[in-house]
Amino acid sequence: MKSFATAQRRSSELAQLIADAPHEYRVLTGERPTGPLHLGHYFGSIVERLRLQQSGVESFLILADYQVITDRDSMPRVREFVHGAVLDYLAAGMDPEQTTIFTHSSVPALNQLLLPFLSLVTEAELRRNPTVKAELAASGRALSGLLLTYPVHQAADILFCKGNLVPVGKDNLPHVEMTRLIARRFNERYEEIFPEPEALITSSPEVPGLDGRKMSKSYGNAISLGMSPAETAQAIRRTTTDTERRIAFDPAARPGVSALLSTAALCLGETPEAIAEKLGDSGSGALKQLTTEAVNDFLAGHRARRSELAKDSGYVSDILKRGNERANLVAKQTLDEVRIAMGTTY
CATH class of the missing domain: 3.40.50.620 (HUPs)
Incomplete structure (x- = not known):
């Protein structure tokens, strides 16, 4: 081989x-x-x-x-x-x-x-x-x-x-x-x-799943393309993070935080480290809000086209x-x- x-x-x-x-x-x-x-x-x-x-x-x-x-x-x-x-x-x-x-x-x-x-x-x-x-x-x-x-x-x-x-x-x-x-x-x-x-x-x-493992249907940690914005927000809110207010990209020690950073980074075209630096001490609530907006904005066009196609x-x-x-x-x-x-x- x-x-x-x-x-x-x-x-x-x-x-x-x-x-x-x-x-x-x-x-x-x-x-x-x-x-x-x-x-x-x-x-x-x-x-x-x-x-x-x-x-x-x-x-x-x-x-x-x-x-x-x-x-x-x-x-x-x-x-x-x-x-x-x-x-x-x-x-x-x-x-x-x-x-x-x-x-x-x-x-x-x-x-x-x-x-x-x-x-x-x-x-x-x-x-x-x-x-x-x-x-x-x-x-x-x-x-x-x-x-x-x-x-x-x-x-x-x-x-x-x-x-x-x-x-x-x-x-x-x-x-x-x-x-x-x-x-x-x-x-x-x-x-x-x-x-x-x-x-x-x-x-x-x-793409990591919301729990830090590989995004997979079988793990139940995925953001589906066909989710509504509200469903996306709910899935992201459920993500387990930690109590540290300082946001940092560390997949091994902070899998939940790092998974959200990676997801937001892909949708925004930035690096996870850059997003973490911007968030600073804002805490996981701000991270989840940013990630939700990034995903929903990124998928807005896709979801609109999908919804239109599904009418027929x-x-x-x-x-x-x-x-x-x-x-x-x-x-x-x-x-x-x-x-x-x-x-x-x-």
Whole structure:
């Protein structure tokens, strides 16, 4: 597996190659719709997706609803979360004419690639995957077959459209390496069909949750993009800080205070230290007020567009219908090539 330093160097080279010839690249990106999208999603991935879209790179954006099955608490609300995510994508500026937005469960040919791909990896290789380990530890349940095969499903997501570029953070590099391995093994065993996708390491900041941990739906520490201003204020008021009046940025010793400073800094385009210096001895009440205003001002335009889009109840369904149709055409063509290569045409 590539070292992070090597991957970073190649990512820097890719950035220039993409700028010179964006139409030579096809991106697959997305997420599991286990809850509302939040500020972490916005700064961590949506901003990068918008940049790639604007640069002219063709993008496929998957809402991996089949991968929500491993999260039993989220599955009953998966339709709500999918529709909410699409509203956020559109409100943020994702253009369905340039970016194909689709759902896992609506593309049978994509999921059918899972079987031949599973034959190309070992159980040991799957068990070593960091995401499988982390998800298993967080679930507190026995390892399911679906969770174990999660990395192969992600490979199918990327390869069904012959994606050759995957924007990722450092933690997701193993998924790209697994996809490259599967593509290489398939090409060697059968026929040269799949590109070996490359990782474009994003420089997006990690957005802390309101408790200082990583912002996450599962931790309940997130500021959702679709929250109302009042809901945002309430969430920030609940943040645990401390009794020191002097505001200082110290994530280890003062996680709550530092999380609020980081959140305000991202929304204001400043550094946490600069905001702390301005607040001085104003105390946590002033910090919470400043953070609330910063977040609500930053998201005002997004929320207004989202609210307007939500008035047409059929619009999101239409976007998904068109995206699913496009993804199905691409997936069926790829599956036909795979079946011919494997000799399974009758």
